[in-house]
Amino acid sequence: MLSALTPLPNIFPPRRWWGGFFLVLTLLMAGRPAALAQNVGPQLTSPPKRILMLFSEGINLPGLLMLEQAMQTEMQRVSTNRLEFFVENLDLSQFPDTNHLQQFQKYLSGRYNETNLDLVVAFPLTKEYLVAGALPDALFPNVPVVFATVNEWPVPLGLSELGVTGIIQRHDLNGTLNLIQRLQPNTRRVVVMGGTSEADRLTLNEISERAKSVEGMKFDFWTNRPVAELPVAASTLPQDTVILLSTIQRDVTGQRFHLAEFLKSLSPVTRVPVYVLGRSSIGNGALGGVVVNQEELGRRTAQLALRVLGGVHPETVPIEVQTTGTPMFDWRELRRWKIPESRLPAGSVVLFRPETLWEQHRATILILLAILMVQASTIGALLAQRKLRRQAQLEIDRQRTELAHVTRVATMGQLASALAHEINQPLGAILRNAEAAELFLKKENPDLEEIRAILADIRADDQRAGSVIEGMRALLKHGRHEANPIDLGNLIEETVALVWADALTRQMNLTMQVSASLPVVVGDRVQLQQVLLNLILNGMDAMTGGNPAERRLTVHAARDPNGDVEIAVSDAGGGIPAEQMPKLFEPFFTTKPDGLGMGLAISKTIIAAHGGKIWAENHANRGATFKFTLPVDRCEL
Secondary structure: OHHHOOOOOOOOOOOOOOOOOOOOOOOOOOOOOOHHHHHHHHHHHOOOEEEEEEEOOOOOOHHHHHHHHHHHHHHHHHOOOOEEEEEEEOOOOOOOOHHHHHHHHHHHHHHHOOOOOOEEEEEOOOOOOHHHOHHHHHHOOOOOEEEEEEOOOOOOOOOHHHOEEEEEEOOOHHHHHHHHHHHOOOOOEEEEEOOOOHHHHHHHHHHHHHHOOOOOOEEEEEOOOOHHHHHHHHOOOOOOEEEEEOOOOEOOOOOEOOHHHHHHHHOOOOOOOEEOOEHHHOOOOOOEEEEEOHHHHHHHHHHHHHHHHOOOOHHHOOOEEEOOOEEEEEHHHHHHOOOOHHHOOOOOEEEOOOOOHHHHOHHHHHHHHHHHHHHHHHHHHHHHHHHHHHHHHHHHHHHHHHHHHHHHHHHHHHOHHHHHHHHHHHHHHHHHHHHHHHHHHHOOOOOHHHHHHHHHHHHHHHHHHHHHHHHHHHHHOOOOOOOEEEOHHHHHHHHHHHHHHHHHHOOOEEEEEEOOOOOOEEEOHHHHHHHHHHHHHHHHHHHOOOOHHHOEEEEEEEEOOOOOEEEEEEOOOOOOOOOOHHHOOOOOOOOOOOOOOOHHHHHHHHHHHOOOOEEEEEOOOOOEEEEEEEOOOOOOO
16 A cells, blocks of 8 residues: 555545444443443453554654643543554654655554554644645545644645544634733733744734734734844843743744743743743743643543544544633742732633642541541540539539438437537536526625636536537538548547447447557548447447446557558447348448438448548457548548
8 A cells, every 4th residue: 555655745635435434342341330340341351442643743842742641641531441552753844855754654554554543643733734634544544533733724625525523722812912911911012932934923923913903012023033042132121021922943043942941041031921822831931821721632632532432433523623722820920920810810720839738638637637526526525424424423422411411410319318418517517606606796705716716617617518519510510521630539539528428328338549649630520520420329229238237339549550540449239240241331221220221331431532441340259340441641532
């Protein structure tokens, strides 16, 4: 087939069709709802789709490279088939002669003669659209063609007759000129820099035509100078000027240039912003413009190519001509020229903006926030639970205090008759001493010394009655518990004094054995006196009905081997049955017919709150002893 080819004519020949319709491959579907299962199956079992990408110029141009990568990425992302890409470039601007074209035809024919191509994707930059029309028509007449290009050339009339479709992207010159007026309304001069190739001159002519409708700005076209001299000339431009950089394939000297390289030399020396026409130029010192977005063009070309690969005939799809661009800017240049982002048109794309902490670590921040929310919820729940527990504990303490108070009142009720006798004795003595003093005063010469003695007796009897009443008041008072230093010897004496009259009435032999070296402990005096009083009364109750001569109750206080204070109340009663011993300190357990069963339970709670222990043990012969300890240096009230 290649031997029959002649150099390509200037007029497109009619396209030769060898046959009918393209073969549509049946994709094997796994039938599962998961997209992954749907995509992977056909890729593993179907032959790949082979795509030849033809470039009229070198692929090293930034715009073409961006376009190719975007198209391949989009096709790989969307396609359910395996794709194989082959890339070839003609480089016509470097080698425009006919001999080079013939050699390139032979090369393509020999390399792809045995390759069953499914699609040709062309990227023409010449006005003949050679790589999209005549070339693939001559070499691959049965292979559909899709093209994408950025130029100002008119569409060749014969192109659509070849069964070719594609996308032509024009430069949005009106959009960029309007943008200059919007961002920098004080601009009076626009310096247009461009090349001298045929495509460069076409773009410059379009700019010149658009400039005629712009009022208030003068346009200077710097096209007759070598590109190497432009940065120096641009460094002297006044502040009311901007630079509009057109396409530059060749300059006046015939030298080839890449816009990206030229911008790197122009931007550092110029004192005015530079506007461009293509996305690939942004990032090298240009401010921006309403540009051709090669990445978006690549994605749209990929979507069109996938439609053709899916069986759509190219000749049924009209060639698309796109004339609008995308407002796009370099964030660094916006800051350099002090242009606020509020001036940018809607839909603008700002590139090279430094990522915020949220943008850099969004996933990590979300995970940390989720963890913190879980932790905060957990902490909140724990705090709420703690509050409820504290409220419950406070309620328990309040009820325990109430119960302890009721128990003390009940205990004082048991001692009422004895205490009344204890109070009546000093009161009677006070009355008799007062009557005696009255008789002495009636004498003509009263004995003052005797009267003083009588008054001293009255004072002593009053203090005795006051101490009894004070002890009763302390036990009956209802208030908060307070931890204070306590002289245990004095506390034991006061408690024994309270029950002394009752002990005499019951014919009990009550004795005290208190060590003289007892240390001071910290605790609540009323609570500890309540415990001791309860144990003494229990001991006397245990001996009721026994032989009066054997009714002995002893209160003993000394330090134990651990250094704590141990107080013991021993009786000579019948002892405690072994089966009742484990239940002694349980609430509502009692051996008394009229008992509440709370005295020992409350005593255990009070001693535990003071950091001590309480227990009971039987004597070897008869009787029992209740003991409790109090630490010398700690209290948990």
